[in-house]
Amino acid sequence: MTVLRSLFRQPSALFGLAVVLVVVVLALAAPLVAPFNPDEQMFDGLTLEGAPMPPGGQFLLGTDTLGRDLLSRMLYGARTSLIIGLVANGIAVAIGLFIGIVAGYLRGFMGNVLMRFTDLMMAFPALLLAIVLAALMKPSLWIVAMVIALVNWVQVARIVYTETRGLVERDFIMAERSLGAGHGRILLLHILPHLIPTAIVWGTLGIATTVLLEATLSFLGIGVQPPQPSWGNIIFESQSYFQAAPWLVFFPGMVILLTALAFNLVGDALRDILDPTQRGRG
Amino acid sequence: MTETKPTGAPVLSVERLSVDARTPEGLKRVLDDISFDLYPGETLCIAGESGSGKSVTSLSIMGLLPKASLKVTSGKIRLGERELTTLSNSQMRHIRGGEIAMIFQEPMTSLNPVMNIGAQLVEAIREHQGSANPEATALEMLEAVQISDPARRLKQFPHELSGGMRQRVMIAMALSCRPKVLIADEPTTALDVTVQAQILELMRKLKAEFGTSIIMITHDMGVVAEMADRVVIMQQGRIVEQGPSVEVFGHPRELYTRQLLAAVPRLGALAGTDGPPRVSKSAIAPAQRGTAPVLHVTDLSVTYGGASGLIFKRKAPPATVDGISFDIMPGETMGLVGESGSGKSTTGKAVLGLIPFSGSVQIEGRDIAGLSQHDMRPFRRSAQMIFQDPYASLDPRMSVGKAVAEPLVIHGIGNASERQDRVAELLRRVGLTPDAATRYPHEFSGGQRQRICIARALALEPKLIVADESVAALDVSVRARVLDLMLELQETMGLAYLFISHDMAVIERMSHKVAVMRGGRIVETGTRRDIFENPREDYTQALMAAVPIPDPTVYRKC
Amino acid sequence: EGKDIVVTYKDDITTLDPQIGYDWVNWSMIKSLFSRLMDYEPGTANLVPSLAESFDVAPDGLTYTFKLHKGVKFSNGREIVASDVKYSIERAVDPKTQGPGAGFFGAIDGFDDLAAGKDGGLKGIETPDDSTVVFKLTRPDATFLHVLAINFASVVPKEAVEAAGGDFGKKPVGSGTFLLKDWTIGQKLVFERNPDYFVKDMPKIDSFTVEVGQEPLVALLRLQKGEVDIAGDGIPPAKFLEIKNSPDGAQMIVDGEQLHTGYVTLNTKVKPFDDLKVRQAVNHAINKERIVRILNGRATPAKEILPPLMPGYDNDYAGYDYSVEKAKALLAEAGHPDGFETVLYATNTDPQPRIAQAIQQDLAAIGVKAEIRALAQGNVIAAGGTEGEAPMIWSGGMAWIADFPDPSNFYGPILGCGGAVQGGWNWSWYCNAELDERAVAADSMSDPAKGAERIAAWKSIFTDAMKDAPWIPVTNERRVVAKSLRMGGENNIYIDPTRVINYDAIFVK
Amino acid sequence: MVILLCKRLAQAFLILLGVAAITFVLLYALPADPARMIAGRSATAQTVASIRHELGLDQPLLVQFWTYLTGLLQGDLGRSYAQKTEVWTLIAARLPATLTLMAAGIFVEVVLGITFGTIAAVRRGSFVDRLVMTASFVGVSAPQFVAALLLLYVFAVTLGWFPMSGYGSFAHIVLPALTLGILGAGWYARMVRSAMIEVLNQDYVRTARAKGLSSRRIIFRHALPNAILPIIAMIGIDIGQFMGGVVVVEAVYGWPGIGQLAWQAIQQVDIPIIMGVTLTSALAIVAGNLLADLIAPVIDPRIRTS
Numbered sequence A: 001m002t003v004l005r006s007l008f009r010q011p012s013a014l015f016g017l018a019v020v021l022v023v024v025v026l027a028l029a030a031p032l033v034a035p036f037n038p039d040e041q042m043f044d045g046l047t048l049e050g051a052p053m054p055p056g057g058q059f060l061l062g063t064d065t066l067g068r069d070l071l072s073r074m075l076y077g078a079r080t081s082l083i084i085g086l087v088a089n090g091i092a093v094a095i096g097l098f099i100g101i102v103a104g105y106l107r108g109f110m111g112n113v114l115m116r117f118t119d120l121m122m123a124f125p126a127l128l129l130a131i132v133l134a135a136l137m138k139p140s141l142w143i144v145a146m147v148i149a150l151v152n153w154v155q156v157a158r159i160v161y162t163e164t165r166g167l168v169e170r171d172f173i174m175a176e177r178s179l180g181a182g183h184g185r186i187l188l189l190h191i192l193p194h195l196i197p198t199a200i201v202w203g204t205l206g207i208a209t210t211v212l213l214e215a216t217l218s219f220l221g222i223g224v225q226p227p228q229p230s231w232g233n234i235i236f237e238s239q240s241y242f243q244a245a246p247w248l249v250f251f252p253g254m255v256i257l258l259t260a261l262a263f264n265l266v267g268d269a270l271r272d273i274l275d276p277t278q279r280g281r282g
Numbered sequence B: 001m002t003e004t005k006p007t008g009a010p011v012l013s014v015e016r017l018s019v020d021a022r023t024p025e026g027l028k029r030v031l032d033d034i035s036f037d038l039y040p041g042e043t044l045c046i047a048g049e050s051g052s053g054k055s056v057t058s059l060s061i062m063g064l065l066p067k068a069s070l071k072v073t074s075g076k077i078r079l080g081e082r083e084l085t086t087l088s089n090s091q092m093r094h095i096r097g098g099e100i101a102m103i104f105q106e107p108m109t110s111l112n113p114v115m116n117i118g119a120q121l122v123e124a125i126r127e128h129q130g131s132a133n134p135e136a137t138a139l140e141m142l143e144a145v146q147i148s149d150p151a152r153r154l155k156q157f158p159h160e161l162s163g164g165m166r167q168r169v170m171i172a173m174a175l176s177c178r179p180k181v182l183i184a185d186e187p188t189t190a191l192d193v194t195v196q197a198q199i200l201e202l203m204r205k206l207k208a209e210f211g212t213s214i215i216m217i218t219h220d221m222g223v224v225a226e227m228a229d230r231v232v233i234m235q236q237g238r239i240v241e242q243g244p245s246v247e248v249f250g251h252p253r254e255l256y257t258r259q260l261l262a263a264v265p266r267l268g269a270l271a272g273t274d275g276p277p278r279v280s281k282s283a284i285a286p287a288q289r290g291t292a293p294v295l296h297v298t299d300l301s302v303t304y305g306g307a308s309g310l311i312f313k314r315k316a317p318p319a320t321v322d323g324i325s326f327d328i329m330p331g332e333t334m335g336l337v338g339e340s341g342s343g344k345s346t347t348g349k350a351v352l353g354l355i356p357f358s359g360s361v362q363i364e365g366r367d368i369a370g371l372s373q374h375d376m377r378p379f380r381r382s383a384q385m386i387f388q389d390p391y392a393s394l395d396p397r398m399s400v401g402k403a404v405a406e407p408l409v410i411h412g413i414g415n416a417s418e419r420q421d422r423v424a425e426l427l428r429r430v431g432l433t434p435d436a437a438t439r440y441p442h443e444f445s446g447g448q449r450q451r452i453c454i455a456r457a458l459a460l461e462p463k464l465i466v467a468d469e470s471v472a473a474l475d476v477s478v479r480a481r482v483l484d485l486m487l488e489l490q491e492t493m494g495l496a497y498l499f500i501s502h503d504m505a506v507i508e509r510m511s512h513k514v515a516v517m518r519g520g521r522i523v524e525t526g527t528r529r530d531i532f533e534n535p536r537e538d539y540t541q542a543l544m545a546a547v548p549i550p551d552p553t554v555y556r557k558c
Numbered sequence C: 001e002g003k004d005i006v007v008t009y010k011d012d013i014t015t016l017d018p019q020i021g022y023d024w025v026n027w028s029m030i031k032s033l034f035s036r037l038m039d040y041e042p043g044t045a046n047l048v049p050s051l052a053e054s055f056d057v058a059p060d061g062l063t064y065t066f067k068l069h070k071g072v073k074f075s076n077g078r079e080i081v082a083s084d085v086k087y088s089i090e091r092a093v094d095p096k097t098q099g100p101g102a103g104f105f106g107a108i109d110g111f112d113d114l115a116a117g118k119d120g121g122l123k124g125i126e127t128p129d130d131s132t133v134v135f136k137l138t139r140p141d142a143t144f145l146h147v148l149a150i151n152f153a154s155v156v157p158k159e160a161v162e163a164a165g166g167d168f169g170k171k172p173v174g175s176g177t178f179l180l181k182d183w184t185i186g187q188k189l190v191f192e193r194n195p196d197y198f199v200k201d202m203p204k205i206d207s208f209t210v211e212v213g214q215e216p217l218v219a220l221l222r223l224q225k226g227e228v229d230i231a232g233d234g235i236p237p238a239k240f241l242e243i244k245n246s247p248d249g250a251q252m253i254v255d256g257e258q259l260h261t262g263y264v265t266l267n268t269k270v271k272p273f274d275d276l277k278v279r280q281a282v283n284h285a286i287n288k289e290r291i292v293r294i295l296n297g298r299a300t301p302a303k304e305i306l307p308p309l310m311p312g313y314d315n316d317y318a319g320y321d322y323s324v325e326k327a328k329a330l331l332a333e334a335g336h337p338d339g340f341e342t343v344l345y346a347t348n349t350d351p352q353p354r355i356a357q358a359i360q361q362d363l364a365a366i367g368v369k370a371e372i373r374a375l376a377q378g379n380v381i382a383a384g385g386t387e388g389e390a391p392m393i394w395s396g397g398m399a400w401i402a403d404f405p406d407p408s409n410f411y412g413p414i415l416g417c418g419g420a421v422q423g424g425w426n427w428s429w430y431c432n433a434e435l436d437e438r439a440v441a442a443d444s445m446s447d448p449a450k451g452a453e454r455i456a457a458w459k460s461i462f463t464d465a466m467k468d469a470p471w472i473p474v475t476n477e478r479r480v481v482a483k484s485l486r487m488g489g490e491n492n493i494y495i496d497p498t499r500v501i502n503y504d505a506i507f508v509k
Numbered sequence D: 001m002v003i004l005l006c007k008r009l010a011q012a013f014l015i016l017l018g019v020a021a022i023t024f025v026l027l028y029a030l031p032a033d034p035a036r037m038i039a040g041r042s043a044t045a046q047t048v049a050s051i052r053h054e055l056g057l058d059q060p061l062l063v064q065f066w067t068y069l070t071g072l073l074q075g076d077l078g079r080s081y082a083q084k085t086e087v088w089t090l091i092a093a094r095l096p097a098t099l100t101l102m103a104a105g106i107f108v109e110v111v112l113g114i115t116f117g118t119i120a121a122v123r124r125g126s127f128v129d130r131l132v133m134t135a136s137f138v139g140v141s142a143p144q145f146v147a148a149l150l151l152l153y154v155f156a157v158t159l160g161w162f163p164m165s166g167y168g169s170f171a172h173i174v175l176p177a178l179t180l181g182i183l184g185a186g187w188y189a190r191m192v193r194s195a196m197i198e199v200l201n202q203d204y205v206r207t208a209r210a211k212g213l214s215s216r217r218i219i220f221r222h223a224l225p226n227a228i229l230p231i232i233a234m235i236g237i238d239i240g241q242f243m244g245g246v247v248v249v250e251a252v253y254g255w256p257g258i259g260q261l262a263w264q265a266i267q268q269v270d271i272p273i274i275m276g277v278t279l280t281s282a283l284a285i286v287a288g289n290l291l292a293d294l295i296a297p298v299i300d301p302r303i304r305t306s
């Protein structure tokens, strides 16, 4: 409760929270608010020469190259992209945190093995994994989410590993051991909270990159398949039209940016609020 | 008494200076209308309790107050004819380092870890003197502070030097531009007595050589007595008393000053008694102490970094603790004393199984060698540690209440509300109000943090506490209170202490037995009386001789 | 001067080895680097002798005798002799070469042994003297002269192939209109005219540089700035209207028909497409006009399997008209009144996924829910060649562009029983034994006099195949090439039916 | 030091072996049949079988892998299926371009990231700080293709400052490096900012101030070197991204890098090239990490002894 109240006291956090809320609500309410069926290729959605329609008039944000209403596609696309940006990216950060912490805490043989495994994963081409999975499995949103999680945890793990090694050296961890705390308790209650700032940075910057990554992977065939929209694939499908039909790139690009930024504002505020050492500081 | 009265115009004068701090609850005055003068060639000591504004004063003079939270609201600081508070940052730059230099409270962290000593010295010299050959000047300065092998030091990095060497480098750096004023903020707190004595000696010499005036901030009245020409006593942001040191020590006017002086433990004050002085009314009879040792250590050795690689065997480094043995009986305090780096903390950690060791350690008769974290748990209930740095040993993200309840939760003692009561009781016991439970470590002063750590260690009602430098960072008044609390607990609960300190006076006050460590070995051990009244080893004697005596007249006699 | 031109492509040139290269980018370069016994008149599909001075076909159609031009030299200076022709064709067939062209030479006597990896060459090729080559066939093959005009039949010098040690594709030695002067891998290839080419006044430019790895959008920008003369990948959809409607547009765009059909295969071995009525239903369901519009009008709706330019195309054949009612009625008859669920494969490069989506929407209108799977080309090909795997495949991006302008080229591997095997290219898995027989018969009519009869036979084969509806023919795409204003020549040499860009014929104004 | 290096080299070797094995198995699992792709549409089953035999694809997986490994240990990456050329020749031809772009891209990233991260840290909470932090999000959310084309339009087409496409001179590298740098600088800026904020609160920075040094010298000589360690680790991570994922930028600027080779090979199921590129980039990543570990002690002497 106090957390919420502190959150409300910061204008930037409030703004971020509002944007996040609006995006989530619009995504959930897409069928109610979308003016058109997102997949319908409308006859009057293309000019006679087959060019997409610019924003305005019947189509508020214009149409895409198949004559579909961009606004409706973006509303439905929010569902896909939020799942990728939040769930897939969240899982990646979670795995990264887990492996990084455990490797950094355990050191010794197990820690070394975990870290070399991370190195191996880093050296391994993610694209290839995606392609093989695409060929072997029925494509779905959840598979692309899984691949993103599988690929993106590596960097987080590396950074977390470094930080954890620093934390383990700190005296309060030894103090905790002297009280008889088990490994689980130390990891969860005394190391994890200190990694929240890192998690927030990676979690929020990661939203934007994973939403775009989803489009690349879908393009390779493992993600959502056409015509299901996502912010990433709306951009991807029509990025070469950015001169002829700039709205096709601009609007989805802006929502990705805005969403990531909003989560970041909330995240930054939360970090400051959750960190007692930041209390009362500028 | 050959003291000369200060003559001429002051080099530095502070007039009616006030500083406000921005806090969540609004502005708070931390310096209130303080005035003092510093005359050429004089040493002015500022003493006072923790949080009284000593550091803020020195930072104000340097123009280094953190802008975001602290602000000079009124008053003047004059260096010669120049008014400093109104100078721009770039004008102030030329004063800093050039005319006023400063040595900070933390010698360990005040040197840049990634630059070598030479570069850091040269940089300061070049900035203010434009001397033709700054490298040569740097070498001269290192020679002046009597560092061993000065030419080699230029190429070394801070972490390769001991604490004492680092402090010498800091002094060389501060003096390299021949400043008119040197501000030294607790320059020796972190150092052991022998090194402290050398540093103080050095500063005295340099003052004469370079004609520098010194402002020295310290909470150690012994140091004040040894160094000061004049003394300023501060309390809660105000100056309560100032005057020549002989007068202040000899005839303190203010009650606070008298309390400060009374709280100082004096070496040899307890000569002729066997144990620490009694502080409580209800005491356990000595018979209840029991006869079996609570801690039995035989042939304990610790080697850092000894783990060998999978393929390539490394040569094992020399042992940090090398084959030491001792016993502690219930209700007994063993003092462990020795120079910095002699292995005291390492010993303390090893006997609680916190670091790998060889040899045998028995707690209440059972061997703890090679036990896993899980198997150690029963022993944790009977043996606890108070770490050298209380701030570092508290999780900054955990409230104090939770921190104190932590051992209870870990060992599954009581339910939530019972634990809450117990925490309140423990906090009261160590002299904190129960509302402390909801606050976080950084919101407490050093002494309070130390008491929190003590409360946490007591929560499990252990039989043995390893207290590592538990009072070194505290000013005298707080230190006395903490020591009394520990004695009281020993008397009422039959606690045994392994009491680690480099301060001989504190050891004398607390111990039944004393072990003197050097280079990882115990060089001398015996009852407190043996050690303090008939020290056999030269090293022990040297340790005792180096303790400053809080009486300005005593020093001047010798 | 001013006769050096710059051509760009997105994809790198994989190889210039005539017995290996088989994509539309290197196809035209290999054509110009090497000569073959037969060739085509620039811009047309008319066969003419090239390295051969003359040739003679025996009445039974089983023996072909060629006389070589005298004094034609490889660029290494050696004169071409009959044994070079024999060596080159054997090289195309030999599995050690690992080339894709072996199958074309199946009619030559001795093919089976060599294809199985046995030594001894092709006993069906004889070289009685240095300027005579005789081919003995095991069966009449009406397309044999075309076969001798495709790249795989290009003549290469044995010593150069062996000297290159496997890298002949990077160090080609031929006797064509151009020589490869320089190849910076991943960047550019420089071709220079062959001063000793045996035909006078060929080629018309001094040299051309092929720059690879160029994004089509950027290539077009460079073309507008005059840095590039031919944007080989044509005009991306995103830019097409802008260029077309610009003042210079008409002169920059070369837009013409090619031997191409874009189609959807209907897997006759997968339910419910094993039912003819269902296949016919979906044939009625596709609104091809709208797809043409999505392609900015750069295509025409297709009615049948053959493209309009191909001999044998039936102008009178009406095909399946776009009619949702008919489609629904047929579906109901087939027992699927509410439609069914299926999967539509497509490659993942623009505009293929978009066309697949248009098809998907049309299918949805008759109740068929097609899930789209947009994959890399290799994966789609693999799915198509796996029995029972891909119900529908949109062929765009991999579509059948004829190797040579003969209707038979549109049948064998992609509609005949021989292609309906694991790993084959008959993705409909359509196998009509009767049609196969008629195809063999038609191809045996190798007597030029029977040409018209043969074409008529093929015409009926394809329209009969359409009765079984193994495909939905969707569009006949036109090729679009962008050229700078200084480039001259008829449109048809930029979209040559047998070579794409005819480097021999293009010139600078 | 030498021992550490040997140990790390041995580990790096094992990692490369692991990458090779996993990639090989994955490619083997791909349903596409290389022999079919090579043999073309007109091939008979007979021809396909012969080609499969020529390629050794009719042997068990383990035998194939062993053959590949023994070749690899002799420096032989095999021959491309589609191009028939030595894979190493193809990679070597493109390696300089890839490495140049990687170096230039990382350089721009690091310079931009450090500059703006530092400015933001020094002006923490100010308008400039917010601007920089927002810009870092714009960088990471921008689609590469569009960003690359925009820069091309502005600086090459409209202003004509740089060539539109190609490789060779300094002018050629400016735009691709700038594109990659701008897109990646966001991560660095944020990392530098948080590291600098921490460092600027350290006691030794206060010491430097007390010496009367200029703010520039304090920031560049004292604060930055202490904040730079995580950046080095980050560069190690980045090498991987650059070796694998700059296809788009390469294509837009006609840059002859490995990305395009890999992309085409994937489309053509040209397994030897895919293997070769994978191993080359794995090697670069491992080398990058190793280098980062070796550079760290040069920057931070404390790591040297421990």
Ligand SMILES: Nc1ncnc2c1ncn2[C@@H]1O[C@H](COP(=O)(O)OP(=O)(O)OP(=O)(O)O)[C@@H](O)[C@H]1O
Pocket: B021, B022, B030, B048, B049, B050, B051, B052, B053, B054, B055, B056, B057, B066, B069, B070, B219, B446, B475
């Ligand atoms: N940055 C700050 N923001 C707010 N209050 C501060 C700040 N720095 C110091 N103070 C407050 O100013 C008062 C004086 O602090 P100062 O550091 O001068 O104490 P001190 O006399 O040096 O104590 P010690 O002996 O512990 O060093 C304290 O109450 C402290 O809480």
Ligand SMILES: Nc1ncnc2c1ncn2[C@@H]1O[C@H](COP(=O)(O)OP(=O)(O)OP(=O)(O)O)[C@@H](O)[C@H]1O
Pocket: B192, B304, B305, B320, B338, B339, B340, B341, B342, B343, B344, B345, B346, B347, B388, B502
């Ligand atoms: N974690 C460690 N790794 C390696 N060496 C260490 C470690 N901790 C301490 N040492 C070294 O071991 C020696 C003894 O250290 P210890 O902390 O026990 O000294 P101490 O007697 O407690 O000194 P002080 O009075 O400064 O606290 C020192 O030389 C120190 O540098």
Ligand SMILES: [Mg+2]
Pocket: B054, B055, B056, B105
């Ligand atoms: Mg202080």
Ligand SMILES: [Mg+2]
Pocket: B344, B345, B346, B388, B468, B469
């Ligand atoms: Mg210690």
